[in-house]
Amino acid sequence: MKTEHISFGIDWIFEKGDDGTFTDEALLYQDIIKHAIKLKKSANEKNSNELSFSVYELAKWLRYNHNNYMDRYSKKPLSNVQTEIESLQKGVGSRVDNLIQLELIKSIGTRQSTRGKGPVAIYTYTEFGFLFAWLLEDESEDRATITSEVYDLIQSIFRTGRYAPSYWIFYSEFFKMCRKCGRFQDIVDLIRNTLTSNDLAVTTIVEFIHQIQRLDFKDPTQTIFFSVLLWDQIFNRLDPQIKSLVMYTMKVEIERRMDLQVKNGKNYEKLRFKIRDDPEMIAIEGYCSKCMYYIPGAVDVLEYKMEMISANTINQPVLFIRCPNCKSDKSFRIPILN
Numbered sequence: 001m002k003t004e005h006i007s008f009g010i011d012w013i014f015e016k017g018d019d020g021t022f023t024d025e026a027l028l029y030q031d032i033i034k035h036a037i038k039l040k041k042s043a044n045e046k047n048s049n050e051l052s053f054s055v056y057e058l059a060k061w062l063r064y065n066h067n068n069y070m071d072r073y074s075k076k077p078l079s080n081v082q083t084e085i086e087s088l089q090k091g092v093g094s095r096v097d098n099l100i101q102l103e104l105i106k107s108i109g110t111r112q113s114t115r116g117k118g119p120v121a122i123y124t125y126t127e128f129g130f131l132f133a134w135l136l137e138d139e140s141e142d143r144a145t146i147t148s149e150v151y152d153l154i155q156s157i158f159r160t161g162r163y164a165p166s167y168w169i170f171y172s173e174f175f176k177m178c179r180k181c182g183r184f185q186d187i188v189d190l191i192r193n194t195l196t197s198n199d200l201a202v203t204t205i206v207e208f209i210h211q212i213q214r215l216d217f218k219d220p221t222q223t224i225f226f227s228v229l230l231w232d233q234i235f236n237r238l239d240p241q242i243k244s245l246v247m248y249t250m251k252v253e254i255e256r257r258m259d260l261q262v263k264n265g266k267n268y269e270k271l272r273f274k275i276r277d278d279p280e281m282i283a284i285e286g287y288c289s290k291c292m293y294y295i296p297g298a299v300d301v302l303e304y305k306m307e308m309i310s311a312n313t314i315n316q317p318v319l320f321i322r323c324p325n326c327k328s329d330k331s332f333r334i335p336i337l338n
């Protein structure tokens with residue numbers, strides 16, 4: 001169990017205690033997020049788009065829906081419900097501020113208070129907030145609705161979100177295909193595990209997205225299935241410009257990590273510079289057991305990616321290929337960076 005937090009992160013929302021169950025604090029954050037579904041359902045019933053809430057309204061909802069608060073006031077009720085809700089407001093407000101920092105809730109201005117107290121600040125959930133809320137819903141209730149809501153949000157985030165670079169569009173095509181072949185439920189499970197698993201310290205939205213993109217399933221056969229679908233089928237069908245941008249992102253990422261472990265830095269950087277304009281090739285460094293030294297080499301980025309996928313599923317950290325210097329087969333050992 002983590003005992004100290006440097007700053008508030010997504011992992012707080014899913015923090016578990018030593019007994020393996022969510023902490024009280026985590027459960028409170030989860031209920032605040034689940035409130036998004038309540039807003040969404042009541043808006044649907046009223047046929048409206050009204051998805052805003054005030055801290056008072058949220059505190060009121062939590063008073064009747066968050067177990068710890070229900071317990072607290074059934075054991076020790078205050079003079080009236082109104083006072084109970086008001087006593088919760090400050091604590092709820094500071095959690096809302098934390099969720100704003102994480103980009104799960106956003107502030108959208110003010111509205112006139114119905115209780116005659118002047119303008120009150122109002123908030124709504126971001127797409128990520130709604131996404132988390134659906135992932136927290138009990139699957140036995142309505143699995144099909146959850147899957148379809150998660151799909152729509154994921155598509156919207158990956159395709160039109162303000163972050164959406166080519167790499168994300170690539171994944172949005174992939175999710176579309178997963179849905180088409182009836183496997184999107186596996187992706188929903190993967191995303192849920194990414195959030196709730198205790199050993200992945202996902203703290204920001206960007207880390208969360210990166211983690212999903214790794215397609216790191218518990219079952220290696222699933223990882224292979226989805227990675228091959230992604231890199232073999234979807235990648236090759238991309239618009240050429242998006243394809244180049246995706247390859248370039250991968251090139252930059254792999255070369256950056258390669259650079260941290262090269263031995264022959266001077267020659268490595270020369271090769272990397274020489275192939276800088278070619279998004280299809282990446283500069284790596286390997287060790288040849290015949291030449292007996294570290295040699296930089298240029299390899300096809302997609303081939304390297306496919307090797308990475310198969311090596312990772314069997315936990316193999318290195319790969320042997322033909323030496324660019326002496327040309328012996330399989331004497332050149334290169335690292336697998338994933």
Ligand SMILES: [Zn+2]
Pocket residue numbers: 288289290291292323324325326327328331
């Ligand atoms: Zn050699």
